[in-house]
Structure formats: C-alpha cells, structure tokens
Amino acid sequence: MSQPTGKQVPQLSVIDSLNDAPISFFHMRAAFTAGMGFFTDAYDLFIIGSALVFLKPEWHLSDTQIAFLGSISLIAAFLGAFIFGRLADVVGRKRIYGMEALLMVIGGLACAFAPSFAWLLVFRVILGIGIGGDYPMSAVLMSEYANAKKRGALTSLVFGMQGLGLAFGPVVALTLEASGLPPDSIWRIMFAVGALPPMAVLYLRRTMPESPRYKALVRGDVDDAAKDMATYSTGQLQAEVGKKTKPSRISLGQMLSNPKYLLLILGTGGAWFLNDYAFYGNAISTPQIIKMLAPSSSNMTGSAWALIIFLVFAVPGYLASIFFMDAIGHRRLQWIGFAVMAVAFAGIALVPGITHEVAPFLVLYGISFFFIEFGPNCTTFVIPAEVFPTSIRTTGHGMAAGIGKFGAFVGTFVFPFISAEGGIKGAMIFSAGVAVLGVILTNLTLPEPSGKTLEALGGEEGAAHAVSSHASYAEPMVENMFSAKK
Numbered sequence: 001m002s003q004p005t006g007k008q009v010p011q012l013s014v015i016d017s018l019n020d021a022p023i024s025f026f027h028m029r030a031a032f033t034a035g036m037g038f039f040t041d042a043y044d045l046f047i048i049g050s051a052l053v054f055l056k057p058e059w060h061l062s063d064t065q066i067a068f069l070g071s072i073s074l075i076a077a078f079l080g081a082f083i084f085g086r087l088a089d090v091v092g093r094k095r096i097y098g099m100e101a102l103l104m105v106i107g108g109l110a111c112a113f114a115p116s117f118a119w120l121l122v123f124r125v126i127l128g129i130g131i132g133g134d135y136p137m138s139a140v141l142m143s144e145y146a147n148a149k150k151r152g153a154l155t156s157l158v159f160g161m162q163g164l165g166l167a168f169g170p171v172v173a174l175t176l177e178a179s180g181l182p183p184d185s186i187w188r189i190m191f192a193v194g195a196l197p198p199m200a201v202l203y204l205r206r207t208m209p210e211s212p213r214y215k216a217l218v219r220g221d222v223d224d225a226a227k228d229m230a231t232y233s234t235g236q237l238q239a240e241v242g243k244k245t246k247p248s249r250i251s252l253g254q255m256l257s258n259p260k261y262l263l264l265i266l267g268t269g270g271a272w273f274l275n276d277y278a279f280y281g282n283a284i285s286t287p288q289i290i291k292m293l294a295p296s297s298s299n300m301t302g303s304a305w306a307l308i309i310f311l312v313f314a315v316p317g318y319l320a321s322i323f324f325m326d327a328i329g330h331r332r333l334q335w336i337g338f339a340v341m342a343v344a345f346a347g348i349a350l351v352p353g354i355t356h357e358v359a360p361f362l363v364l365y366g367i368s369f370f371f372i373e374f375g376p377n378c379t380t381f382v383i384p385a386e387v388f389p390t391s392i393r394t395t396g397h398g399m400a401a402g403i404g405k406f407g408a409f410v411g412t413f414v415f416p417f418i419s420a421e422g423g424i425k426g427a428m429i430f431s432a433g434v435a436v437l438g439v440i441l442t443n444l445t446l447p448e449p450s451g452k453t454l455e456a457l458g459g460e461e462g463a464a465h466a467v468s469s470h471a472s473y474a475e476p477m478v479e480n481m482f483s484a485k486k
Contacts, residue, residue, distance in 0.1 A: 043169050135397065140385045157322050160319065268400035
C-alpha cells in the first residue's frame, strides 16, 4: 500500500482510534438520531397524565382503570428492553435499530384512534414495547461510537432529549386546552403528536453504521469495522487490516451464572428501579399533586405549573449532567443526586405547613427534580452502557432498563394510592426512603466508569489490542474518524 507523505506513527488499533477520536459531526448526528427517540419516550410516557384528565369523564374511568392506563406502557417497556437488548447482542445493533422506533410510531398513532379503554390499553402496550427497546439500542450505540473522554456527555446528550420531551408535553397540553377543541379531540391529538418525532428519524436509524466495537470484538470482523469507519470519514482511510480475529462472546447462561455480572445487574437495575419509582411516580402525578395543593385550580393551572417545574428545574438538570458528568464522575454524580433527592423529599414531608403553601412546596419539589436529572435519571441510563463487556452490553443495559421501567410502573401505579392514603407527606417520606436506598446501592455495587475505556471496564483490553488496523498514517485517521460526508 502506498504511504501518505508526512510523519509516520506506530500502529493504531480500531478500538484505540474510537477511544481517541475527537467529537465530530457524526457524533452529533448519532446523538440526534438516538435522542429523538428519548424525546418521544418522555412525551408519550408523561402526556398520559394530561390525557387522563379528559379521558376520565369521557369514558367514566375508575381509579383502577386510570392507574392501568398511566402505567401499562411502563410494564410493556420492561419487556421491550429485555427483548431488544438481547436481540442486539445476538444479531447486531444495526439489524434491529429502527424497529423500536417503528413500534413507537404505530403505537402512538393507534392510541390516537382508540375506540375504547381496552383498545387504548393494548395500543399503550405496543407503544411501551417500542419505548423499552429504545433504551438499550440508543444508549449502547452512542456509548460504543463515543470516545473515552466524553462518553458520559455524549450518552447523556441522547438521554437529555427526554428533558425537551418533558417540557413539550405540557406545552402541547396547554395549547390544546386553550384551543377550545372538544375534549375527545384534545386527548387524541395529544397521542398523535407523539408519533411524529420517531417517524422523522426512522430513515436515519436504518442508515447508521454497525458499531465498530461490536464488529471487531464480537464478530471478529476487523476489516469491516475499519471499512465502516472509512465510509463515515471525510476521506478514505489509509488502513491495511490484518487477519480476522477470534470472535469473543459471552452466552446468556454464562452471564447469569457469573457473580460479577449479577452484581452489576443488581447495581445498575436496582438503582434504576429506585430512581424511576421516584421520578415517574412524582412526574406523572404532578398535575394531581398541584390539584391537592390548590383544589380550586383549573386543569390549565396544573399543566402550567408542571411546565414551569420542568423548564426551571428539570431541563437545567439535564444540561448540567451533559456538561459536568464526566468531570464529577458517573457513579459519584449518581449517589450525590440520590442524596439530595432524599433531603428534598424529606423536607417536603417533615417541614410543618409546607404542603399547604404552594411556593415553598414547589421550590423543594423543583430541587428534587433538578437533582433527579443532575444525578440518577441520567447516570442510570449511562452506566449500564459502560460496565458490561461488548457481547452482553445491550443485554445488560436491557436488563437494567427493564428493571428500571418496572420501578416506574410501580411508582406510577402505587404513588396515587399512597397519596390518597397518606397525602403528599406520606408519598414524599416514602420517596425519601427510596432515594436513601439508591445512595447505599450505588456505593456498594458499581464501579466508577468515568475516564476509563469501555474495554478496560469490560475486561477486554487484551482483545482490543489484538484488533489492529495497521494504519500507516494515524493522525488524519483519528481526526476524520466520524466526520460524516456532506
């Protein structure tokens, strides 16, 4: 092979190139493509709270039916995360990337045309399976595309789109509530809007490249991994690839019988369960909580306060995670977030009279939202995409996400009943206890992934160094690694 003129450097492996590659247009494109799924996840999961305000009187729903409609997508997401997570490790990330988004499109549109409670429940299950599948697919692909230094920021950027989805839901609700449209049209439009974002990125998802790490370390196709990297660079890579390497796979049975991986499942899934109980239980019930604080307030007032809380507290929390997670440490940020959540929830429950005063209540409630986002809501998404080896990474993330969504189901289903029995104080003291458990579990079970390569975290450093693409001129290769062609 002809050698380009310029400084000659030593061999650079495909994996080392990924870990050293600077942030580029490709990374931003990948984050947008994955992030629109999480925009939809947040919108679809939380808009149900606003839609139920109109559905309850129209269909004469009981409290049990309301609880099922509010939570059924979350239990379906539990299944979707497991199914898609395992499939992506077995057949590859690229082959199924986009299928989960298609389910979200179908589910969202079907919900808009639901003729009855039973059918809406079925359609919310379809939607939930797609949402659950989106977690391991988008998180792991972004993590495997990313470099070692900014992996937390890039993966958080994907998840941060959830913050925009959270804020967008109340905006849609307020706009429709002020439009004068009949209630039957309002809730149907709310559901239909959720189908638009995943529809917009279906093509982009189907054209994203397979993860080079998956090709190199799991399939042993170093040649194909280097070619993919060349295809998505501004110029042709000057790389000469050696022989195929031996594929490295961990079976599901080996994973589930290994104490190390079981501890990681407990730590990642358990922390996600605890976070989602507190997050979904509080967030979906926000309009109802506002109603309990101010019984004479209108539906529009509840939606407006929910929007204010999300914009003032939750969205800045997402942004803080993106910018500071890698500097603080992923594990450290998780337990700090849990700790502040516990203090905020306990303050709401224990400070005399606070549940009868809207302003001080909303300040503490907002602080809890900020540290949910600048803490475990982002980190529980990021860490499972880092700590498992490549061949079981989406499986591990899918298990963690599935357990987390089960926690969200429990929170959404149980929170209204706890609030009804013990009032806001009872619900908040219980949430404080959940957050304390999150601090303990995080510190006992999880490593600190910040600044480490995926291969070091997964025990694959030896395999990574064996998959060298004999780049004769490494500097342009690293600079152009993921700069997409215009």
